[in-house]
Amino acid sequence: MGGKQNIISLAVFIVVAAGFPWILPSEYYISILILSGITAIAVVGLNLLLGFAGQISLGHAAFFGISAYTSAILTTNYGFPVLAGIICGIFLSAIVAFLIGMPALKLKALSLAMATLGFGLIVYIFMNETITLTGGPSGFVGIPRFNIMGYDFYSDLAYYYLVASSLTVVIIISLNLINSRAGRALKAIHSSENAARVMGINVHRYKLFVFVLSAVFAALAGGLYAHYLSFVAPSAFGFHASLQLIVMAILGGMSSVWGGVIGALFLTSMPEFLRIYEELETILYGLILILCMMFMPQGLAGGLGKLAGYVSGKLFRRGLK
Amino acid sequence: MNKDAALLKCSDIYVRFGGVMALSGVSFQAEKNSISALIGPNGAGKTTLLNVITGMISQSEGSIEFKSRDLSSIAAHIRSQEGMIRTFQNLEVFAHMSVLENVMTGAHNRYKYTVLDSILKTPKYFARERQCRDAALEKLKFVGLEKERDLPALDLPYGKQRLLELARAICGDPALILLDEPAAGLNSRETRTLGEVIAAIRQDFGITVVLVEHDMELVMSISDQITVLNFGQVIAKGTPRDIQNNPEVIEAYLGSDD
Amino acid sequence: MDLGSILQYLVSGLTVGSTYGLTALGFTIIFNATRVINFAQGEFVMLGGMLAVFFAGALNLGVFPAVLLAVSCTTLVGVCMERLTIRPVQGANVVNIIIITIGVSIFIRGVVMLFLGKDTFSLPPFFGTEALEFFGAMIIPQSIWILLITMLVLVGLRTYFNKTIFGKAMLACSFEQKAAHLVGISVDRMIMLSFAISALVGSIGGVILTPITLTSYDVGIMLGLKGFAACILGGLGNPFGAAAGGLIIGVLESFGAGFISSAYKDAFAFIILLVILFVKPSGIFGRADIERV
Ligand SMILES: Nc1ncnc2c1ncn2[C@@H]1O[C@H](COP(=O)(O)OP(=O)(O)O)[C@@H](O)[C@H]1O
Ligand SMILES: [Mg+2]
Numbered sequence: 001m002g003g004k005q006n007i008i009s010l011a012v013f014i015v016v017a018a019g020f021p022w023i024l025p026s027e028y029y030i031s032i033l034i035l036s037g038i039t040a041i042a043v044v045g046l047n048l049l050l051g052f053a054g055q056i057s058l059g060h061a062a063f064f065g066i067s068a069y070t071s072a073i074l075t076t077n078y079g080f081p082v083l084a085g086i087i088c089g090i091f092l093s094a095i096v097a098f099l100i101g102m103p104a105l106k107l108k109a110l111s112l113a114m115a116t117l118g119f120g121l122i123v124y125i126f127m128n129e130t131i132t133l134t135g136g137p138s139g140f141v142g143i144p145r146f147n148i149m150g151y152d153f154y155s156d157l158a159y160y161y162l163v164a165s166s167l168t169v170v171i172i173i174s175l176n177l178i179n180s181r182a183g184r185a186l187k188a189i190h191s192s193e194n195a196a197r198v199m200g201i202n203v204h205r206y207k208l209f210v211f212v213l214s215a216v217f218a219a220l221a222g223g224l225y226a227h228y229l230s231f232v233a234p235s236a237f238g239f240h241a242s243l244q245l246i247v248m249a250i251l252g253g254m255s256s257v258w259g260g261v262i263g264a265l266f267l268t269s270m271p272e273f274l275r276i277y278e279e280l281e282t283i284l285y286g287l288i289l290i291l292c293m294m295f296m297p298q299g300l301a302g303g304l305g306k307l308a309g310y311v312s313g314k315l316f317r318r319g320l321k
Numbered sequence: 322m323n324k325d326a327a328l329l330k331c332s333d334i335y336v337r338f339g340g341v342m343a344l345s346g347v348s349f350q351a352e353k354n355s356i357s358a359l360i361g362p363n364g365a366g367k368t369t370l371l372n373v374i375t376g377m378i379s380q381s382e383g384s385i386e387f388k389s390r391d392l393s394s395i396a397a398h399i400r401s402q403e404g405m406i407r408t409f410q411n412l413e414v415f416a417h418m419s420v421l422e423n424v425m426t427g428a429h430n431r432y433k434y435t436v437l438d439s440i441l442k443t444p445k446y447f448a449r450e451r452q453c454r455d456a457a458l459e460k461l462k463f464v465g466l467e468k469e470r471d472l473p474a475l476d477l478p479y480g481k482q483r484l485l486e487l488a489r490a491i492c493g494d495p496a497l498i499l500l501d502e503p504a505a506g507l508n509s510r511e512t513r514t515l516g517e518v519i520a521a522i523r524q525d526f527g528i529t530v531v532l533v534e535h536d537m538e539l540v541m542s543i544s545d546q547i548t549v550l551n552f553g554q555v556i557a558k559g560t561p562r563d564i565q566n567n568p569e570v571i572e573a574y575l576g577s578d579d
Numbered sequence: 580m581d582l583g584s585i586l587q588y589l590v591s592g593l594t595v596g597s598t599y600g601l602t603a604l605g606f607t608i609i610f611n612a613t614r615v616i617n618f619a620q621g622e623f624v625m626l627g628g629m630l631a632v633f634f635a636g637a638l639n640l641g642v643f644p645a646v647l648l649a650v651s652c653t654t655l656v657g658v659c660m661e662r663l664t665i666r667p668v669q670g671a672n673v674v675n676i677i678i679i680t681i682g683v684s685i686f687i688r689g690v691v692m693l694f695l696g697k698d699t700f701s702l703p704p705f706f707g708t709e710a711l712e713f714f715g716a717m718i719i720p721q722s723i724w725i726l727l728i729t730m731l732v733l734v735g736l737r738t739y740f741n742k743t744i745f746g747k748a749m750l751a752c753s754f755e756q757k758a759a760h761l762v763g764i765s766v767d768r769m770i771m772l773s774f775a776i777s778a779l780v781g782s783i784g785g786v787i788l789t790p791i792t793l794t795s796y797d798v799g800i801m802l803g804l805k806g807f808a809a810c811i812l813g814g815l816g817n818p819f820g821a822a823a824g825g826l827i828i829g830v831l832e833s834f835g836a837g838f839i840s841s842a843y844k845d846a847f848a849f850i851i852l853l854v855i856l857f858v859k860p861s862g863i864f865g866r867a868d869i870e871r872v
Pocket of ligand 2: 367368369410
């Protein structure tokens, strides 16, 4: 069942995540890490839906955005405590996910892609046009930093640890879920819906469950995002953002929870490094995407896993001799 | 034989696909603890009947009664929970799960715990998972796949995937199991083993079996009752001996197909 | 709500809808050959317009030579895309191929941005600028050109698929690749052809619309989405449905903009689309297949 393997990789992750800020040359990189971590929370959730249950959502950034705006508006305009704002945002996203998932998850593959894409665009258009509420295309400013019981997470380092621990919780929940009855049901649905039904699995209910759960994770990420940047604008929640989440999940590797983390880290930080090429940034980004998929069909996690297997295999065999 | 002994009773089933009448007025029943075979040439409507019984497609007319309860318009997963589980003609193993996980999935509704239990890893989670695992291992041993338990199901050879589907189906502890051409693609040695396994399923677990099969030797050797379908209609019913000597069957099926 | 304005909205809807329809047609042709949704389809449409602008301006060509050159170049891009990124990964997971097409679309956008810049460009209309009055609606000649050319493309494709040996071979591939291969059809070549035709049709859609709506390096994203919506709406895999779906979305949008609010016109179109999908999942012109078990 890989339980031991999970514990080892989790321990490695926690050590690396805790030590990361101390080996980075500047504060600036911490902010990239924070954004990567926030994105990773959403991608890990999306991967439960896409990689494990095999259901696509091309509008996931909408859940990210609904929660970010909800929390931003409630805390800034109505004086809600930040934690309450985030919780409300998560709740609203979950309800919207439930309502849209209800009919949409009855659709097959590409129709589902279209339905979720359409939903995402509708939300995006409303974010742009309801100017009195959201500030419109120019965005919503002055959102308070995350604080809890009087402690402000003002330093980036503090915020980094907040995000890293949230991500760790999300990863643990996902790992535990996958190694359970519900996880097997999701994987079964991915392989064969008919066989899953024959095993007594309520296919629609499980799809809806994982859809709402992944929306909840995206919403958590949205809340952390809004209260970090103190500014949100619709452009972060449009089709491009949804596509980005999908690409991260697939590029990272859909068959493991870690794929989402690796994909998010890789694709969030890569543009920062490509930035020095200025004009060529977009071209290189596209090129890297193409090449990765052509030569690493299992994604980065798959590639790394193979590498790890190869190395440990070598070591082990040498040890035997 | 009293009437209540029928575990499954389909009456007057009609199914139409566009212009094709796949089933027209088929009635079929399976007595408790029997092995009932369903035979007929390709395209006769055997798979379609299994689909209707298990709720994969809905009939345009007719009713399905199981354990004396009308299930005619009940969702497939509920029929499964009520105790009817099937296998598929075109194998539907969960390709990317391990062999053991496949069989554990079969017991989805037998060892229940909530999502919260699994996220918090409560004692209930561990207890139920262990029970589920033990049950699955027992079924794997029963079909002779215990060595392959950690392989991805995809990596099993064809014949073993068939056995895996069988193990997965019985792990749900059904009252009725419906097998769609379980011997297709098996060699004669594998087919004999399969026959023994099917007989044991009834013997050891008390599961009623509906068997769709082309392999006449297998059908004749283990069935109590045989129903013959042709062009979506029942053309004969009886014991293996009756069927072997029925001229209409010989013409429609045995004569033309083999 | 007089007849004139209704007619006006209808015509402008059909005009934009033609481009959506041609984009959708491109999606459908590649989907039928490969089961892949080509996310770079919108970039073909963008390339048609942008290259025409470039050839007309920088090379000082007339509109017609520029248009022809732009369409040919885009077709070539389609072929190159297939040879360089799709054929090498033959047999790969559909999801992976879709990500590759996303990569290609980002790449093409990046190249266009690098060489042609981020500005918005216009193209002179093909013939005539004087609007005609028709029952109180003002109709510009370009609209008529767009509808005519779209019709022509549809008729041409129909003839191609029904009458020519290549067209029939492509149809055969879309039904059953293995069988097509067995009867000696080169599936590789058919897939390449499908990319060529998709790029051709898409770039025509892009170039005919440019005189009306202007163009820039990033118009492909929205056009691609509308085209995708159109082919799902029409019933995926059905070329006629795709074209019709495009026209329907164009008209919905146009009426939404006219009678509700121009800010929400896209939202309006997508809401209708969702409702249709939820009521009839196989699309307006799609047949609901019962999945074989
Ligand atoms: N999903 C479907 N769509 C259209 N026709 C079908 C479908 N499933 C089965 N059929 C048709 O119904 C008839 C019965 O098929 P089936 O039940 O599979 O036969 P059998 O299992 O006896 O070989 C055949 O003519 C077949 O072509
Ligand atoms: Mg059959």
